[in-house]
Amino acid sequence: MDAYQYVKDKQIVIFELDDVLFPEKDYLLQVYYLFAQFIEYTEQKSAQPIIEFMRAAYESNGTEKLFEKTADQFAIDMKYKHNFDLLHQNARLPLKLLLYKNMLEFMQELVVDRKQIFIVTASNPEQQLNKVKQTEWNGLEQYLTVYFVEELGLTKAEIFQNILNSNNLSPNQALVVGANKFDEQQSKLINLPYIVSLEIYR
Incomplete structure (x- = not known):
């Protein structure tokens, strides 16, 4: 019909x-991309492996404890949880949501x-x-x-x-x-x- x-x-x-x-993931994956770029800039850790890890973790288990898993995997200081959360609220996306x-x-x-x-x-x-x-x-x-x-x-x-x-x-x-x-x-x-x-x- x-x-x-x-x-x-x-x-x-x-x-x-x-x-x-x-798709909600169109927003979240761009947030994760921006966060990885931020970590690369502030901590000199390569963004690409972080992006790939976050994408895979999200696609496997959703958003649950995603920051904590990523922080543990790449030795990212827990102080950046604030930046991660803030990006969810005010990220300027590279691409518009369609x-x-x-x-x-x-x-x-x-x-x-x-x-x-x-x-x-x-x-x-x-x-x-x-x-x-x-x-x-x-x-x-x-x-x-x-x-x-x-x-x-x-x-x-x-x-x-x-x-x-x-x-x-x-x-x-x-x-x-x-x-x-x-x-x-x-x-x-x-x-x-x-x-x-x-x-x-x-």
Whole structure:
């Protein structure tokens, strides 16, 4: 079925960012690249082996204790954990983040059909804002309303409900597009229709 059939009777569509609109790894791997370059500059340790190690560790086990593993492998002082964390929040990326092609086309269709687009994103607000600022939106940015869950101190379900209330809509007039069980559970709490972002590609 054409992805747009999911929203033909909807007024608004709510998205998460990571692994929904673009691959989270596209951001993280650039952060790791910048950190390795920083270590090369400050400690005269070759950046390339550090980059390769961090990429492999991330692809095998995700972000868990990634700095500690890297520090142990390359004898990097723990004082640089602060720089590592800070880069996640304010890194100036070498390359802009690119939307999944089909997701870009889907969102463009939403705009043409005058449907409202919301982004409700969890994780560190500064980091998520940094991602938003460094994404190539292809003109879509003017149609986006973004909510940062941690900044508001509300659950996703509460933010979803507030969006419905402020637009005088019922749950069946909206759709949530997510990528994990948590997003699905939060949607179900207020009876919001939900689809996994991968379904957009079929």
